[in-house]
Amino acid sequence: MxxxxxxxxxxxxxxxxxxxxxxxxxxxxxxxxxxxxxxxxxxxxxxxxxxxxxxxxxxxxxxxxxxxxxxxxxxxxxxxxxxxxxxxxxxxxxxxxxxxxxxxxxxxxxxxxxxxxxxxxxxxxxxxxxxxYSFETALVEAGLAPRQLVQGRNVPMYRTTMGLCAAGVFRGGTYVVSMRPYRKGDVERVREVTRRFGTMHGEPVDWGWDAVRRLGIGDIDGPEWGDGPLDEGGEVPVFWGCGVTPQEAVMRAGLExxxxxxxxxxxxxxxxxxxxxxx
Amino acid sequence: MxxxxxxxxxxxxxxxxxxxxxxxxxxxxxxxxxxxxxxxxxxxxxxxxxxxxxxxxxxxxxxxxxxxxxxxxxxxxxxxxxxxxxxxxxxxxxxxxxxxxxxxxxxxxxxxxxxxxxxxxxxxxxxxxxxxYSFETALVEAGLAPRQLVQGRNVPMYRTTMGLCAAGVFRGGTYVVSMRPYRKGDVERVREVTRRFGTMHGEPVDWGWDAVRRLGIGDIDGPEWGDGPLDEGGEVPVFWGCGVTPQEAVMRAGLExxxxxxxxxxxxxxxxxxxxxxx
CATH class of the missing domain: 3.40.1640.10 (PSTPO5379-like)
Structure with a gap:
């Protein structure tokens, strides 16, 4: 391979x-x-x-x-x-x-x-x-391998309604987030492992089924980018800031x-x- | 005085x-x-x-x-x-x-x-x-004196639904914003003046009447802190990040x-x- x-x-x-x-x-x-x-x-x-x-x-x-x-x-x-x-x-x-x-x-x-x-x-x-992706090796080493990594799929990424702070021409933008499902009992360890990667999005911005509503995500099974998540049951979605956000910000900013x-x-x-x- | x-x-x-x-x-x-x-x-x-x-x-x-x-x-x-x-x-x-x-x-x-x-x-x-407050002198010097400063009132501050990124024990927090009303035609200059104060909240996070809805502010005339704004008509609300945010985050975090x-x-x-x- x-x-x-x-x-x-x-x-x-x-x-x-x-x-x-x-x-x-x-x-x-x-x-x-x-x-x-x-x-x-x-x-x-x-x-x-x-x-x-x-x-x-x-x-x-x-x-x-x-x-x-x-x-x-x-x-x-x-x-x-x-x-x-x-x-x-x-x-x-x-x-x-x-x-x-x-x-x-x-x-x-x-x-x-x-x-x-x-x-x-x-x-x-x-x-x-x-x-x-930079913290996924650390997650694997902690026994918390992200599902899409194991399955060789792309991580699901979603548009949200969580607002960015405006900056010059970049206004009206919102967060894009990536999602990895975990068991509820593992979320605190996942947070701890990824917190140390502060310059790589760091710990999750939000998690749990309530977060889907808070982030304004319409369809968890239909991500805007990447592969749809495969539900194995008993897990909750965990969301991280995503570097596709600037591309969305560009689209909204009307750059020439x-x-x-x-x-x-x-x-x-x-x-x-x-x-x-x-x- | x-x-x-x-x-x-x-x-x-x-x-x-x-x-x-x-x-x-x-x-x-x-x-x-x-x-x-x-x-x-x-x-x-x-x-x-x-x-x-x-x-x-x-x-x-x-x-x-x-x-x-x-x-x-x-x-x-x-x-x-x-x-x-x-x-x-x-x-x-x-x-x-x-x-x-x-x-x-x-x-x-x-x-x-x-x-x-x-x-x-x-x-x-x-x-x-x-x-x-640190950029208010610069606003005065640019001919953009904040109303509450001229009137000797406290700036109005509002709870919002705009989510903070979680960090350790601090989760579920939302932005608090301060508001100063300006004429729509002055907003770009207000943004420019305050952008230079990046460590003092910098430029506004959002503005205009649509922003009231986006930020989830219930009653623009009833701020959670500070004095209510006095409407002079023809102006739009302009919102900045506010340092009361950490106090709200503490209240939500259940700190002992x-x-x-x-x-x-x-x-x-x-x-x-x-x-x-x-x-």
Whole structure:
């Protein structure tokens, strides 16, 4: 199985680049951090940094292009890591995620395309946002393996009515959340394990069947992105902030020009590891 | 008028301590930052820091006790300021706000008392949270004076249904917001002015009459704290994150022991000034 032979971030990125890995990155290169990607015209960069600072749970900003137009070198926003340690030289965010989305004037133009080299310009800035796949290895080690990881499926992701704090052009946005089902008695341990990954969405934002109503989720079996959850009974949904949130915020903000992003679940796998960021 | 003779943070704190200033601190010592206060048993300190890190708009943590039991020296959480620059030596957070609230086992026990010296123990840790009064001088200078400041009233504050991200024992909490009415055409300038005060709640979280519904505010004329707004017509409500949020979070969390806080609107006036933190 190709997935098992991928054990480093670089291997995951190269497999994505050359088309040998094309699906969800859940479980890929265990122990390595993964990142959401959003690529914006430079005039929106300042407002986007403010959006992240004000909404760090769904939008934990971990790095950005070292300069405008730079797709292969990054400045870190994490205390303990440099840009090169997050994403080593030779990487290229335009090709190193398995699949991409392209938005034009805030409308989806391409879905699940293989790369965005043609769309990239000298005016673009790429932002890396922490991803909850990063704490899944720790959950496995704690005996709390997420179901979709075991089954090789993509995590279900939902639109919610939970409001983001407005930031410049980014207004009217709401949280996107990922969901993993757990037994009620395991939720406190799940919270403890994931709390230590503060820059990777951290602990759940909410949980339990009441949370479905509080978050304004219409149909738990019909996620907006990812694969539907398979109900095994006796479990409750547990929701985390999700790095698809910025893509939704872009759609609502009416941005002009071309915006690119990873396809939900199809992340950039990083060179940095769990132990580099756990608190 | 006593208020006009108070021009420094130290003067404001001494006037609060000796009982010559007993009301809202809106407009006091113009150009100086103001802070919300929450004082917790030490076992809740770690979860409270996580709550602030995950919800920085309503809970921007700017400083905390230099050690457990220390009410007169602080460690800064701001990049540009040391603890002594935020609150100088000789200050005492148990007496230097005009009025206080005391909670026991998460139930309000005393409202608007003059000091909390008797309740303070060696196990308590004080946290200072940024306050939106801090950007009111900048609004005045931009020709956008908040109505309640001009009228010498307390700002209206409301409970909302906008959820906080859970953090340890702090779960099920919701935002408290402050409100200042503005003409619709002025909202973008109000956003720009206050955006620069990122550690003092920053720009509004939402605005307009639709926001009343989105935030789940029942009665705009009946705020939970502060003075009711006086409608002059033709204006829309503009809502900011509010540092009363942690007091609400404490009430919901079922904390054991004694928690103290400032009375809403009756803030600690700091030695640091606007220009020390604007972005």
């Amino acid at each position: 190709i997935k098992r032979s991928i054990v480093t971030g670089q291997q995951a990125r190269l497999a994505s680049r050359n088309g040998t890995h094309t699906t969800s990155t859940s479980g890929l290169a265990p122990g390595h951090l993964q990142a959401n990607l959003i690529i914006l015209p430079s005039r929106y960069a300042s407002d986007f940094r403010t959006l992240c600072a004000r909404n760090p749970v769904p939008c934990p900003l971990i790095a950005e292009s070292a300069a405008k137009g730079c797709s292969d070198a990054f400045i870190s926003h994490l205390k303990k890591l440099g840009g090169d340690e997050i994403l080593g030289r030779g990487s290229d965010v335009r090709r190193d995620a398995p699949r991409y989305m392209v938005y034009k004037d805030s409308k989806l133009e391409k879905s699940h395309c293989e790369e965005v080299t043609a769309e990239w310009t000298d005016d673009h800035i790429a932002f890396l946002i922490g991803c909850s 020009g071309v915006v690119m992003a990873h396809a939900p679940g199809h992340m950039l796998v990083l060179d940095a590891r769990d132990e580099d960021i756990v608190e | 006593i208020k006009r003779s108070i021009v420094t943070g130290q003067q404001a704190r001494l006037a609060s301590r000796n009982g010559t200033h007993t009301t809202s601190t809106s407009g006091l010592a113009p150009g100086h930052l103001q802070a919300n206060l929450i004082i917790l048993p030490s076992r809740y300190a770690s979860d409270f820091r996580t709550l602030c890190a995950r919800n920085p708009v309503p809970c921007p943590l700017i400083a905390e006790s230099a050690a457990k039991g220390c009410s007169d020296a602080f460690i800064s959480h701001l990049k540009k300021l040391g603890g002594d620059e935020i609150l100088g030596r000789g200050s005492d957070v148990r007496r230097d706000a005009p009025r206080y609230m005391v909670y026991k086992d998460s139930k309000l026990e005393k409202s608007h008392c003059e000091e909390v010296t008797a309740e303070w123990t060696d196990d308590h840790i004080a946290f200072l949270i940024g306050c939106s 022991g004694v928690v103290m806080a400032h009375a809403p609107g009756h803030m600690l006036v700091l030695d640091a000034r606007d220009e020390d933190i604007v972005e």
